[in-house]
Amino acid sequence: MASLCRCHCRQKLTGVEFDLAYISGQIVDHQKTVQLLEWEIGSGQDPDVQHFASDILPAVLEHLQMARDVRSKLVNPALADASGQSKK
Secondary structure, three states: OOOHHHHHOOOOOOHHHHHHHHHHHHHHHHHHHHHHHHHHHHHHHOOHHHHHHHEEEEHHHHHHHHHHHHHHHHHHHHHHHHHHHHOO
């Protein structure tokens, strides 16, 4: 339900406002996923699911960091310019 609400709210946004709203939602969702995976690893009852959670957690953490980096660049475009120049 919250995802549906976020979707309807984003329909009214454009440009950087939309991008910020979208990436913020991605960050929240990835944080929730990290919490669930960590709980499963530490407290889960099914060894197969625990193993899966252990395998997937690094990728989710990497995606979370990527989303945070995108948000930082949207909030401070100078960061995007600096990182673009260092890649040249």
